[in-house]
Amino acid sequence: MEIAELRGPQPMRGEFADAVRAGNVIAAVRPITQRRRVRSERAPHVIIVGAGLAGLCAAYELQGHGCTYTILEAETQHVGGRVRTARFSDGSYGELGAMRIPEQHALARKYVKDEFNLPTRAFVTSSEAAFYLGRGRRVRIGRVKRQVAAGQPDSLRQAYRLNACEAQRSPAELWDRAVLSHIRALAADERCELRDSNVFKTRRLIELDRFSLRRLIELSGLSNEAIEYLLAISGLRTLQHSAVTELLREELCGIWSNPGFYEIVGGMELLPKAFLHRLRSKPRMGCEVIDFQQDQHPNRVAAIYRHRTRPHKHEREEADFLICTIPLPVLARLEAHRRFSPEKQVAMRDLRYESATKLLIPTTTRFWEKNEGIFGGASYTDLMPGSVYYPSDNVGRDEARMAGPGILAVSDCWGQEARWLGHMRAAERGALMIETLGKTLHAELLQPGTVRHDEVRSWYWDGHPWASGAFAFYMPGQFATLHHHVTAPEGRIYLAGEHCSRMHSWMEGALASAHDAVASILAQAKAAGAVNRSRAFLDA
Numbered sequence: 001m002e003i004a005e006l007r008g009p010q011p012m013r014g015e016f017a018d019a020v021r022a023g024n025v026i027a028a029v030r031p032i033t034q035r036r037r038v039r040s041e042r043a044p045h046v047i048i049v050g051a052g053l054a055g056l057c058a059a060y061e062l063q064g065h066g067c068t069y070t071i072l073e074a075e076t077q078h079v080g081g082r083v084r085t086a087r088f089s090d091g092s093y094g095e096l097g098a099m100r101i102p103e104q105h106a107l108a109r110k111y112v113k114d115e116f117n118l119p120t121r122a123f124v125t126s127s128e129a130a131f132y133l134g135r136g137r138r139v140r141i142g143r144v145k146r147q148v149a150a151g152q153p154d155s156l157r158q159a160y161r162l163n164a165c166e167a168q169r170s171p172a173e174l175w176d177r178a179v180l181s182h183i184r185a186l187a188a189d190e191r192c193e194l195r196d197s198n199v200f201k202t203r204r205l206i207e208l209d210r211f212s213l214r215r216l217i218e219l220s221g222l223s224n225e226a227i228e229y230l231l232a233i234s235g236l237r238t239l240q241h242s243a244v245t246e247l248l249r250e251e252l253c254g255i256w257s258n259p260g261f262y263e264i265v266g267g268m269e270l271l272p273k274a275f276l277h278r279l280r281s282k283p284r285m286g287c288e289v290i291d292f293q294q295d296q297h298p299n300r301v302a303a304i305y306r307h308r309t310r311p312h313k314h315e316r317e318e319a320d321f322l323i324c325t326i327p328l329p330v331l332a333r334l335e336a337h338r339r340f341s342p343e344k345q346v347a348m349r350d351l352r353y354e355s356a357t358k359l360l361i362p363t364t365t366r367f368w369e370k371n372e373g374i375f376g377g378a379s380y381t382d383l384m385p386g387s388v389y390y391p392s393d394n395v396g397r398d399e400a401r402m403a404g405p406g407i408l409a410v411s412d413c414w415g416q417e418a419r420w421l422g423h424m425r426a427a428e429r430g431a432l433m434i435e436t437l438g439k440t441l442h443a444e445l446l447q448p449g450t451v452r453h454d455e456v457r458s459w460y461w462d463g464h465p466w467a468s469g470a471f472a473f474y475m476p477g478q479f480a481t482l483h484h485h486v487t488a489p490e491g492r493i494y495l496a497g498e499h500c501s502r503m504h505s506w507m508e509g510a511l512a513s514a515h516d517a518v519a520s521i522l523a524q525a526k527a528a529g530a531v532n533r534s535r536a537f538l539d540a
């Protein structure tokens with residue numbers, strides 16, 4: 001059956017136009033209850049708001065279960081949301097959003113490797129030849145590691161006034177005592193709850209959730225100087241005031257203790273593109289959703305949107321269910337957010353999003369390979385630019401490639417420093433970060449002809465109208481008190497997206513949230529007798 005057949009008659013042009021002109025969008029859209037009752041034996045039709053990974057994955061899974069869908073996307077050209085690959089004139093590329101995938105992320109692996117067979121290679125996370133830059137000292141990571149292994153005070157910690165007891169311990173021992181010991185102390189059910197549940201019920205997790213990373217480390221008795229040293233060496237300085245449960249969950253999943261990452265050769269955007277290629281119904285681009293409508297009888301839901309080319313005209317799409325993947329800072333400013341429960345509205349406005357500014361520096365030579373012997377990995381600084389990632393594409397040390405151009409990715413510039421930089425004009429922001437790094441980390445950046453200045457790209461995620469933030473990363477207490485309000489469905493509307501998952505800041509979270517929403521819709525539809533083709537998915 002054609003989707004058009006299922007839609008009720010559209011409101012008369014005149015009535016609709018008059019109501020819109022009067023600023024009354026909801027009055028402009030005729031109540032759903034007046035429309036034709038849908039036939040119950042067909043598979044449900046679903047509106048998906050947003051063509052980021054959560055939206056694309058939801059569409060792909062729904063399609064696999066015989067459902068139809070309409071994707072409404074605000075962007076006019078870009079599909080993939082916060083997966084954003086920047087391309088340069090010489091054919092090289094860099095990532096302004098997601099750049100690496102942990103081996104532990106099963107859903108990402110399922111799509112990238114098993115279903116779409118995309119080319120991948122190891123993403124190098126650490127290089128002994130790269131640097132720690134803390135309190136003005138530039139020390140090779142390998143040197144610090146060797147000194148720690150030999151029981152000597154490492155060159156970086158000499159810049160911090162550690163007490164005698166702290167000075168005898170390696171950074172790993174300090175981290176273990178301050179942070180990892182709390183994971184070991186969790187009982188099996190508490191571990192499951194931390195990893196898999198949208199609600200904390202056990203007392204220990206509720207209490208742990210009240211602490212920031214810094215506060216938890218303080219409670220282990222470490223001095224302020226030792227904490228500063230640990231944060232510098234771990235690259236976690238900008239996340240120190242976030243809820244420690246965000247980091248404990250990642251540690252529990254072994255992302256940092258057993259690091260193995262990979263990247264997609266050709267750019268991370270190949271993943272959303274692979275989904276897009278498989279979708280029978282492509283996203284409707286340039287459609288900014290501004291409001292929702294739903295009625296219990298006859299169980300229909302509608303998205304009200306405006307198309308980029310017709311900004312003053314409000315249009316409507318109607319379906320059996322709706323999956324909304326709009327990031328919370330965007331959703332909270334739309335009229336649509338008032339359609340949700342008061343608890344959800346407050347949660348949407350309160351839950352904290354991290355800020356991020358990313359910079360890609362195209363260079364004419366790979367001086368970090370030639371001069372420093374750095375092939376992948378990152379240098380960690382306590383300066384405003386944050387960490388500097390080196391490309392992972394030349395671990396074989398190919399001479400020809402070494403002589404060619406490269407892209408330095410300046411990343412992990414988060415929090416208020418990202419906002420300070422973000423408020424600068426893009427060209428000035430790039431120039432400031434390059435100058436800072438040139439004076440402290442790589443003098444080559446200041447040599448004429450090294451940086452292709454006209455192609456430097458920077459991206460401030462808070463400033464992007466369809467993201468307004470980098471990713472959800474909660475403050476202490478927010479998971480225990482607010483998260484379940486965000487994930488709870490409201491009638492026929494399901495929220496999905498990285499923020500609805502327990503893996504904030506990862507693509508895996510977006511994919512997992514899509515699976516959760518699709519499974520719930522199929523279950524709800526099946527319970528209502530509307531679909532019975534979804535056995536495999538529901539059984540899985």
Ligand SMILES: Cc1cc2nc3c(=O)[nH]c(=O)nc-3n(C[C@H](O)[C@H](O)[C@H](O)COP(=O)(O)OP(=O)(O)OC[C@H]3O[C@@H](n4cnc5c(N)ncnc54)[C@H](O)[C@@H]3O)c2cc1C
Nearest residue numbers: 050052053054074081082098099100289466497498506507
């Ligand atoms: C700087 C940065 C680095 C990251 N690094 C990594 C990494 O290394 N590895 C990793 O796995 N993950 C990483 N992530 C996280 C990952 O990119 C996200 O978790 C994931 O892409 C989020 O997908 P999503 O579908 O939930 O949201 P989005 O990708 O934001 O998709 C939401 C979509 O909704 C659209 N939209 C918004 N408002 C409207 C509206 N009103 N109407 C219609 N459409 C609308 C948007 O345009 C967008 O296309 C990073 C993220 C950032 C920002």
